[in-house]
Amino acid sequence: MVTTIIVLLVAAVFFAMGKVRSDLVALCALLALMMFGILSPAEALSGFSNPVVIMMVGLFVVGGAIFQTGLAKKISGKMMNLAGNSELRLFLLVMLVTAFIGAFVSNTGTVALMLPIVVSLAARARMNVSRLLIPLAFSSSLGGMLTLIGTPPNLVIQETLVEAGYEPLSFFSFAPVGVICIAVGMVVLLPLSRWFLGKKSSSDGHGRRKSKSLHELVREYHLTDNLVRVKVDADSLACGKTVSELDIHNRYALTVYEVRREKTMQSGLLKTVNQRLAGPQTELQSGDIIYIIGEKEQTSKFVSDYRLAVVETQESEPEEGGAQLDFYDIGIAEIVMMPTSRLVNRKLKESGFRSKYHINIVGVRRKGQYIMDNLAELRLHGGDVLLVQGTWENISRLNRDEEDWVVLGQPLEEAEKVTLDYKAPLAACIMLLMIALMVFDFIPVAPVTAVMFAGVLMVLSGCFRNVEAAYKTINWESIVLIAAMLPMSVALEKTGASALVSRTLAESLGHYGPYALLAGIYFSTSLLTLFISNTATAVLMAPIALSSAVQMGLSPYPFLFAVTLGASMCFATPFSTPPNALVMQAGRYTFMDYVKVGLPLQVIVGIVMVFALPLLFGF
Secondary structure, eight states: OHHHHHHHHHHHHHHHHOSSOHHHHHHHHHHHHHHTTSSOHHHHGGGGGOHHHHHHHHHHHHHHHHHHTTHHHHHHHHHHHHHTTOHHHHHHHHHHHHHHHHTTSOHHHHHHHHHHHHHHHHHHHTOOTHHHHHHHHHHHHHHGGGSTTSSHHHHHHHHHHHHTTOOOOOTTTTHHHHHHHHHHHHHHHHHHHHHHTTTOOOOOOTTOOOOOOHHHHHHHTTTTTTEEEEEOOTTOTTTTOBHHHHTHHHHHOOEEEEEEEEEEOTTSSSEEEEEEEOOTTOBOOTTOEEEEESOHHHHHHHHHHTTOEEEOOOTTTGGGTTOOOOOSSEEEEEEEEOTTOTTTTSBGGGSOHHHHHOOEEEEEEETTEEEOSSGGGOBOOTTOEEEEEEEHHHHHHGGGOTTTEEEOSOHHHHHHHOOOGGGHHHHHHHHHHHHHHHHOTTSOOOHHHHHHHHHHHHHHTTSSSSHHHHHHTOOHHHHHHHHHHTTHHHHHHHTTHHHHHHHHHHHHTGGGOHHHHHHHHHHHHHHHHTTSOHHHHHHHHHHHHHHHHHHTTOOSHHHHHHHHHHHHOOOSSTTSSHHHHHTTTTTTOOHHHHHHHHHHHHHHHHHHHHHHHHHHHOO
16 A cells, blocks of 8 residues: 555656656556556556547547548637637637536547637637636536536436435436536636646747748749639530640640549538649549639630639638638648759759659749749759649658758648648538437447547548548547556555545544535545546545435435535546546646646635535535
8 A cells, every 4th residue: 555655646746847758657657556566467557448548549539530621610710709809708618618518428528529629719819728728628527517427426426326215316406516616617717727827838849940831822922813713514615625635825824723623422511622733634524623823814715715614712712811722632832942953954844843743833933033934944043942733742752852952841741731621511420420429328339439430430531631640630648648547546446545545534524513524525535536537536435425424414415416526626637537638738738737727726616515515405
C-alpha cells in the first residue's frame, strides 16, 4: 500500500512540475508498479484495451472528419450568429450547448464532437482557444448531471438505491442538481478562464516564417479576376473532345485552369468531386465544369462557339476571401529558381515541369512584377518565383529537386487545411447516427462499437483524403496518458488503499452531524477520483454512503448524490476524466492549468451542493 501511494505521489509531483511529458510520466509510474510486483503485466496493460481508450481513438477520428469536411466551420458559423461579437455570449453559448449534449451523450463523446467546432469557433471570433477548451471539457461533465444516463456514476447510485429497496430515481431526477452545477460552473469558470487561461499563446511558430495561405496566393496572382466556370452539356460541341483539339489557347487566348467532374447520388449525400489538371489529352465529358482564365470577350465567344453554359459564382465565395477555386485534389504553391539552376535562361516550355512532374506554371513573379501571359516563351531567371499548379502529390515531389529550386512555405500543410466541404452532409449523417446508437437504449449497440463504426465509416466514405490523414487526427499523448493511468485504480484497490481512505474519511466525520458527513463523502470521493476512474470510485463509495446514512437514521438520497457529484466533478487533473485529456494538447495546457482552474471549481461545487442537496432531497 505504501509503495503504491509513494509512486502516485511522485507521479503527481512530476505532473505538477510539467518538465516531462505527461504521457511519459504516466508510463514510468506504470512501469514502477510493475517492477515492484504490485501490478501484473496483464493488469498494467489492461488500460490499452479498455473500451474508454478505444472509444477515445475513434472519437478523435470522428472529430477530425467533422473538421476536415468543414462541418465544424458550418456549425460554428451558426453559433457565431447567435453569439455576435460578444466573448461573454460565446463563452456561455459553448458551455450551455456542451452541457445540453452532455446530458444525453457520454462526456467523452460530447467533447470529441464539440472540440473541432469550438476550435473553429475560436478562430472565427479571433479568440484564444485555450479560453474555451477547459470550460468545454468541464461543462460536458456538468451537463452529465442533468439526466440519469448523463454519466456512469448516476447509474451506479441508482443501482445502489434499487438493491437496498429504495424508490428508484426518474430520468430527470438529476435535473435540479445539474442546473445548479451548470450555473455554478459558468459563474466560476468565466473569471478563472480569463485569469489563468487567457494569456496562453496559440502560436505554432516559435519564430517560424508564416506560409502564405492558398487564398492569399490566389489573391496575390489575381487568378480569379478573369476566371469563368463553364459547363459542358450533352449537346455541347466540346463534349468528347480533348483540350488540345479545342486549341483554346491559340484560338481564343484562354487558359484552361482545371476540369472538374462531379457526381451526386439522388440522396444528395454521396457526392464526389474529381479535379483534373487540364492537360492536352484531357477529354471533356457531359457534366464537366471547365475553369477558364482570360478576357471576358474571348470567353463569351468560346462559350457561344461550343454551346457551353456559364456556371454562376456561388454567393458564399466572396465571403471566404473572394476565391472561386477549390483545392481538393489540385493545389498551388510557389517555388524560387536557384541562380545555379540548370533551367536558368531556358524557356518555360522547355523546362520539363509538365512532362516530368505533371505540373503547370500559371504565373511568374519577377522583381515585384507578375507575369501571367505568354508564359511558354518566357525565359527563366535566377530568383524568379514560379506559381505552380498540380495535384498535391506532384507538388510534394518538387521538394526532392532542391538543387534547382526551393519550395516556399509549407504547401502540404496548407493542403491539409483544405476542407472537403462537399462531404459535410455525409459527415453530419454519420455523426447523428453515432449519437443515436449511443443515446437510445433499445438499439443493442455498445457505445464503443458505435464510435468505432462511425470512425471507420468516416474513412471509407471519403471524409478524409486518405487513411494517413485519419491517423494524424489522433492525439496519441492523450491516449497513452489515459491508458497508463487507468490501471492505477487496480493498484489502489489491490493494496486496499482506496477502501481505507474512503472508509476512514466517511466514518470519522459521522459524529459531527449530517452536513459534515455529506461534505466528507463528497470530498473523499473527489480525492479518490483523482487517481481512479469515476465509475470505480462511485462503486466503492456508494455502499459506504448508504450505510453511513442508514446508521444515522437519515435519507440516503443526498449522500448518494454527493457520491455521484464527487465522482463526476473531477476537474483538478488532466487524467481525472477522458474529456480533460482530450483538450490538453489542443489547448496547450499544463498540469497546473487544471489545478488552477479545476480545483477551485471542484471545491466550490462541493460547498454549494453540501447546502443545496438537503434542500432538494431532505435528510
